Amino acid sequence: MVDDAAGVEECRAAGRQVLAAAGGQREAALGRLAEVGAAHPDLRQHAADAVCAYLRTPADGPANLDADGRRVAGRVLAGLLRPDAGASAVGVDLAGATLVDADLGGCVLAGARFDDARFLGTTSFAGARFAREAIFARALFHGAARFDEAHFAADAVFGRARFRGPASFAGAAFGGLAWFGRGEEEFWEDDPAWDTIEEVRPAEWDEPNEDDPGWPVAVLMGDYQEWTEGGDGARFVGPASFSRARFAGPAWFYKARFGAEATFGGAWFSGPVHLDQPAVDLTDARWAGSADDEPMCWPLGWTSELGPDDANEPAGPQGPSGAQGPAAPGGAAVLVPDGSVAPYARQLADPDPEVRRVGLRVLGELGDARTELRQRVVDAVCGYLRAPLPFHVTGELTAGQAGEVELRRAAQRLLAARLRQGAGAPGEPGGSGRPDERNGPGGPASGAVHWAGMSLSLSGATLVDLDLGGCAVDHADFTAAQFHGVTRFDGSTFQGAVFRLGGPEGRASFHGDVTFADARLDRFRAPAEVLGAVVFHATHDLPTPTPTPTP
DSSP: OOOHHHHHHHHHHHHHHHHHOOHHHHHHHHHHHHHHHHHOGGGHHHHHHHHHHHHTSOOOSHHHHOHHHHHHHHHHHHHHHSOOTTOOOEEEEOTTOEEESOBOTTOEEEEEEOTTOEEESOEEOTTOEESSOEEOTTOEEOSOEEOTTOEESSOEEOTTOEEOSOEEOTTOEESSOEEOSOOOEEEOTTOGGGGTGGGOOOOOOOOTTOOOOSOTTOEEETTTOOTTOSOOOOEEOSOEEOTTOEESSOEEOTTOEESSOEEOTTOEEOSOEEOOOTTEEOTTOEEOOOTTSOOEEOOTTEEEEEOOOOTTOOOEEEOTTSOEEOOOOSSOEEEEEOGGGTTOOSGGGOSSHHHHHHHHHHHHHHHHHOGGGHHHHHHHHHHHHTSOOSSOSSSSOOHHHHHHHHHHHHHHHHHHHHHBTTOOOTTSTTOOOSOOTTTOTTSOOTTOOOOTTOOEEOTTOEEESOBOTTBEEEEEEOTTOEEESOEEOTTOEEEEEESSSBTTBTOOEEOSOEEOTTOBOOSSSOHHHHHTTOEESSOBOOOOOOOOOOO
């Protein structure tokens, strides 16, 4: 048995060599760490700490990347984390680290910090087991990411993580909170983490069409903020699969963005759910929660239907120790297509742009006819507009890209035409029954109804030639929205509008000309307060009216 003190010093010496050397010498030092960990399981944590220290070194460009060294370090770390009889689970602190082609499939991790980590190449956590909290907040996955059959015994935090390639959580088991919502930090007033927040190094925000919003580490005050506040959620550009996933706790995708299909087929939900993005497919999914699990939010076009008791219902997620989580109760509800909103049948999730165009028209007509559905229709269209685009909307576009941009304009016109104060059915007060030339193709037919009291959820959206001139809106969230082309707010009225989280964090950007002439952006706040820190790249004016609070 190696002397503990000598073994720890050997790990530290090898770790210093990893940090100081390069090429073959670095790989040899990594090899020594692997040997120590294999021979002496009680020293695995020390060896893993040394490897993690190297992976956390800055890699700001190709010259500092050392891709080969990081691949070797990843393989060594995987060897230290793979289960071994009699060995304790090893924790990792890879906050802000850069990993290349990381394969931690089948590993067992105690604590796991990957917040602000950058994963280059392909990444796999398939079959991995996380014994404690797993933090991937604001992590950036450049290539395909696999979490198939991964088991999270406690909370799994993927707030504002970015997946630029395909992402698969097929068969994953979430024993605690599955958080794919906002990516801001939330601290209590007396949390010591306030002292170290400035040390966080977030990955550069270099997504198409989007300025760096400057909010990856914006902090929310946990004493006062609600879950509905804050900015963007996880961002999926490629297809995402949560098929057969098991959610024992809350499944939180509030403000997440899906740029392609999002499959939740056969998933099992046992707690509160917020999953309202139109791209989501819930075929054969089940919900086994209770009436106390609020809020429950499914995409428009889906509804829950109580199914028969099933004696073979799956148990809850299994932790690394093999202990089963809570079993789902009998009588689970099955998620089925919602015939009550026909003829809308989830067309906005269809890969065919023509089907989506029809879906937009159907949604507009559905809201015109049924007052109680209007806010849900608006939410669905806003969800569509928040979907990230993998190409720049300005400059030379392919025919397919130009079609996608035009569909986005059509969705914007659908909303604006019904929010515009001059709209109304013939005979209604303020309704002329004449078509509005600003509606353009895709706008309502003559006599379209004005939808009063609507709220817009457009956080992080990419908007092109948005014209909300003359519109009346209850509340609008434009936090970090990106406005391209010509934008019009002239004559619009908002009960409240936000364009930033606070200070410079999460601020919207206007990339083209914009007018706010005669607009009222908030009942109680002055325009300068509402638009403070917003970035204007072209000509703009500011509204002049003073807010008029009601007693």
